[in-house]
Amino acid sequence: MRRQFVNDPGDVVAEALEGFAAAWPGHVRLNADPAYVVRARPASGKVAVVSGGGSGHEPLHVGFVGTGMLDAAVPGAVFTSPTAVQIRAASRAVDTGRGVLHVVKNYTGDVLNFRIAGELLADEGVESGIVLVDDDLATDTDDGPGRRGTAAAVVVEKVCGAAAERGADLAELTALGRRVAAGSRTLSVALAAGAHPGQSRPSFELPGDEVEFGVGIHGERARQRRAFGPSREIVPQMVSPLAEALGLGRGSRVLAVVNGLGATSDLELYGVFREARRVLKDAGVDVVRSLVGTYVTSLDMAGCSLTLVRADDEVLELWDAPVATPALTW
Structure with a gap:
């Protein structure tokens, strides 16, 4: 509870x-x-x-x-x-x-x-x-x-x-x-659902040996569940369909966002980014900018999302421009 x-x-x-x-x-x-x-x-x-x-x-x-x-x-x-x-x-x-x-x-x-x-x-x-x-x-x-x-x-x-x-x-x-x-695509994976304010139980139950693959940020169930495993097994399953959907290949440049869904530690998120960058590098895709942290949550859901965005010179220049907000500043 x-x-x-x-x-x-x-x-x-x-x-x-x-x-x-x-x-x-x-x-x-x-x-x-x-x-x-x-x-x-x-x-x-x-x-x-x-x-x-x-x-x-x-x-x-x-x-x-x-x-x-x-x-x-x-x-x-x-x-x-x-x-x-x-x-x-x-x-x-x-x-x-x-x-x-x-x-x-x-x-x-x-x-x-x-x-x-x-x-x-x-x-x-x-x-x-x-x-x-x-x-x-x-x-x-x-x-x-x-x-x-x-x-x-x-x-x-x-x-x-x-x-x-x-x-x-x-x-x-x-x-x-x-x-x-x-030019953007995202996939989200949940290890446990979030619970609405005032409710003691999560929006769905998930066996300990499975992940919700393709979960929504409102706690929507995914169309499929897959076997839970280490990051080196789960992250490539997220990267490959994203790269295919965006038509990424050798020489492509992307901005990668690894986002926590509410109850995932930065320690885990940076590990996920490491794996995603490794898979993309092996495919010849250059991660030219990155954002890792908790930015788009689903209450207290345990999980993460991976977003890849095609990055051209204009997008990179605007991404690098100064910003000063409570959640994002550089």
């Missing part, structure tokens, strides 16, 4: 947002009703970059509000899309007259509410563009809403945020974000 640091489960998101804003007063400011987070020092004269989604994935998205990344983040309830009213209000709050770019993970509720917000903004004379992040290779099927959006959202937000700081217009940012998303 799991124990959690929770008062009332119904208040967990509001209380966490209040604590987050109090912990980072130099970076962010919280608007409580409707709920959204904006930069403590608003930008001017640039396209605003806004993202959001259900809570439970922290530090995504509120942790990436700041110079060089997001102007606003809109949190919903746990694993639940923010409302169109929230999204509209956040977008209006950060619009400088040059339009708003919405970076949206490809989940039905998120897509619907961000599109409605875009229509509301258009009625009020605010131009907006949308980038759908759909990197999850485990849901690459012809039926349903398409690939889910997962950890590639961090890369899209960082690259588009940097381009916005440099003065790119809305059309340029939209095209850039879509290009980065199209």
